[in-house]
Amino acid sequence: DAGVTQSPTHLIKTRGQQVTLRCSPKSGHDTVSWYQQALGQGPQFIFQYYEEEERQRGNFPDRFSGHQFPNYSSELNVNALLLGDSALYLCASSSQGAYSNQPQHFGDGTRLSIL
Amino acid sequence: DAKTTQPPSMDCAEGRAANLPCNHSTISGNEYVYWYRQIHSQGPQYIIHGLKNNETNEMASLIITEDRKSSTLILPHATLRDTAVYYCIAIYGNNRLAFGKGNQVVVIP
Numbered sequence: 001d002a003g004v005t006q007s008p009t010h011l012i013k014t015r016g017q018q019v020t021l022r023c024s025p026k027s028g029h030d031t032v033s034w035y036q037q038a039l040g041q042g043p044q045f046i047f048q049y050y051e052e053e054e055r056q057r058g059n060f061p062d063r064f065s066g067h068q069f070p071n072y073s074s075e076l077n078v079n080a081l082l083l084g085d086s087a088l089y090l091c092a093s094s095s096q097g098a099y100s101n102q103p104q105h106f107g108d109g110t111r112l113s114i115l
Numbered sequence: 116d117a118k119t120t121q122p123p124s125m126d127c128a129e130g131r132a133a134n135l136p137c138n139h140s141t142i143s144g145n146e147y148v149y150w151y152r153q154i155h156s157q158g159p160q161y162i163i164h165g166l167k168n169n170e171t172n173e174m175a176s177l178i179i180t181e182d183r184k185s186s187t188l189i190l191p192h193a194t195l196r197d198t199a200v201y202y203c204i205a206i207y208g209n210n211r212l213a214f215g216k217g218n219q220v221v222v223i224p
Contacts, residue, residue: 004158033211042202042214043159056211090158092212101147101166101208106158 002027004093004107012113013081021076021110025093032074033104034066035090043090049074078112086114117142117205124219127197133190135218137203140184146207148179150188152199153217159202162188193222 005024013019025032031050035043045058049068063079072093078085088111092104120138127133139148149164163170163177165186170177176189190197200217 035212042200042217043212045211045213048211058211092158101164103149103161103164104212105161106151108156108158 004091004105006089006091006107006110008110009108010111010113012115014115015081015083017081018077018079019081019112021078021089021091021112023074023076023091023093023107025072025074025091026105029093029095029105030072031094031096031100032068032072033092033094034074034076035092035106036060037088037090037109039087046076081114083114086112088112117146119203119205119215121201121203121215121218123216124221126221126223127190127193129195129222129224130192133193133197133220133222135188135190135201135203135220136185137188138185139203139205142183142205143207146205148177148186149204149206149212150175150177151202151204151212151214152197152220153202154196154199159214160199162201195222195224198222 007022033048034046037043046060048056052068065077068074088109090109092106094104095102117139147164147166150162151159153159165177179186202214202217
């Protein structure tokens with residue numbers, strides 16, 4: 001049973017570019033959340049997708065956007081990259097939306113470096 | 116979501132039980148306590164969660180006080196592979212997880 005998979009594992013971009021990160025949820029899960037983890041900090045919530053809609057959003061600018069597909073996989077897009085966007089981007093999946101108490105399961109993330 | 120407080124770091128002896136405390140004095144009645152851990156360069160790993168009753172699984176036990184204002188995660192026989200940052204989170208539903216700084220646990224041989 002495959003867990004949460006993310007691609008790519010590492011990515012290098014330059015300031016001003018755009019990036020797309022991908023996530024496949026654990027089998028049976030229908031909800032995907034994205035987190036940003038800067039070096040030495042805990043993960044920070046970006047947004048959550050359920051039924052192909054953004055249901056919750058953390059304190060991140062509109063440069064961060066996402067999408068969920070009918071097969072529950074998800075993409076995170078970041079436009080106009082800044083040096084401060086360098087971080088580990090984590091995807092977590094779970095079942096039954098925001099009001100279930102089922103735990104979120106995380107992938108190992110995409111390490112994004114901005115030059 | 117209720118704020119949680121954990122010690123910033125602690126050491127545990129290999130082979131002994133590790134008891135990781137967490138305070139959540141403002142927890143509300145419908146908020147669960149979740150525990151995750153993060154080993155360097157990996158994503159957070161779900162350990163266990165509970166509402167009122169004590170819980171046990173293959174990884175750990177969770178003891179929640181009767182007033183629910185604090186809890187303890189117990190790793191029954193700590194191994195070197197249990198060295199990680201442990202996060203205690205109190206939250207309603209499958210919502211945005213607020214990780215905080217966590218507790219850096221080092222298992223010493």
